[in-house]
Amino acid sequence: MDLGISGRKAIVCASSRGLGRACAIALAEAGCALVLNGRDPQTLAATAKAIRERFGVAVHEIPGDLDDPATRSVVVAAAPEADILVNNNGGPPFKTFGAITREDILAGVESNMLTPIALVQALLPGMAQRKFGRIVNITSGSVRAPIAGLDVSSGARAGLTAFLASAARAYVRDNVTINAILPGAFATDRQRAAIERVAAQHGVPIEAARADAAARSPARRFGDPAEFGALCAFLASAQAGFITGQNILIDGGAFPGAF
Numbered sequence: 001m002d003l004g005i006s007g008r009k010a011i012v013c014a015s016s017r018g019l020g021r022a023c024a025i026a027l028a029e030a031g032c033a034l035v036l037n038g039r040d041p042q043t044l045a046a047t048a049k050a051i052r053e054r055f056g057v058a059v060h061e062i063p064g065d066l067d068d069p070a071t072r073s074v075v076v077a078a079a080p081e082a083d084i085l086v087n088n089n090g091g092p093p094f095k096t097f098g099a100i101t102r103e104d105i106l107a108g109v110e111s112n113m114l115t116p117i118a119l120v121q122a123l124l125p126g127m128a129q130r131k132f133g134r135i136v137n138i139t140s141g142s143v144r145a146p147i148a149g150l151d152v153s154s155g156a157r158a159g160l161t162a163f164l165a166s167a168a169r170a171y172v173r174d175n176v177t178i179n180a181i182l183p184g185a186f187a188t189d190r191q192r193a194a195i196e197r198v199a200a201q202h203g204v205p206i207e208a209a210r211a212d213a214a215a216r217s218p219a220r221r222f223g224d225p226a227e228f229g230a231l232c233a234f235l236a237s238a239q240a241g242f243i244t245g246q247n248i249l250i251d252g253g254a255f256p257g258a259f
């Protein structure tokens, strides 16, 4: 399927590894020029090089912490007329409810609510003027169903979702859409770290903890980041202009509700 976005410019935040990287790959495959970002310059450079070589698209790398307004300015300056924005960032660390401090909450709100909103505010007016824009926010399945220990993540991302819900309706007439993808358990470094933590907590081998986590999924496996990237690219496609304000779970059936 031709997604109709060849030659479009996409900013993909926090995209040197994991789900962000998978979105970047899927958008490059659709012919988009990319701006990539991540804190570790070496990992970012390796991802940018791999994408350039594989797809022959222009890739601009912006190393830096996205929570720093200076990094965000450079990211936006690299593609001020971006057609596609994939909002991603690191997730808050796992913490038991009783141990969460005010500082933890502020840091989570900064990373997973205020930072993506700042990028939307910077790019949305131009998208509306040019009559094309696709904004995809990577949030979490925990927005729909709680995950103990990820309360800061759930709260900050729910805040982002609600904050953008009216803008999603206001800008669709300008062919600008705003949607969120809610990942369940995907095989990324973050997921690997979570499994290692559980294995250490329960004193079991990492492989056993991994098999146990996979067995609890109706799909009996973790998601492949490429499956996530493909959904992101579709939401960024020309064909997806009538989809806005949606929160799309991609979790192998883990969410237990019928609706």
Ligand SMILES: NC(=O)c1ccc[n+]([C@@H]2O[C@H](COP(=O)([O-])OP(=O)(O)OC[C@H]3O[C@@H](n4cnc5c(N)ncnc54)[C@H](OP(=O)(O)O)[C@@H]3O)[C@@H](O)[C@H]2O)c1
Binding pocket: 013, 014, 015, 016, 017, 018, 019, 020, 037, 038, 039, 040, 041, 043, 064, 065, 066, 067, 088, 089, 090, 091, 092, 138, 139, 140, 141, 153, 183, 184, 185, 186, 187, 188, 189, 190, 191
């Ligand atoms: N994987 C899952 O199963 C899952 C499930 C639900 C929600 N999520 C959420 O989805 C998002 C992506 O998860 P993931 O599994 O892909 O994580 P990951 O494997 O840890 O990758 C995170 C990416 O973001 C970059 N990054 C992290 N903090 C950054 C910052 N402050 N500024 C710029 N770049 C930053 C990392 O590069 P550097 O470290 O070099 O900066 C890396 O490229 C996270 O918010 C996560 O909480 C993931």
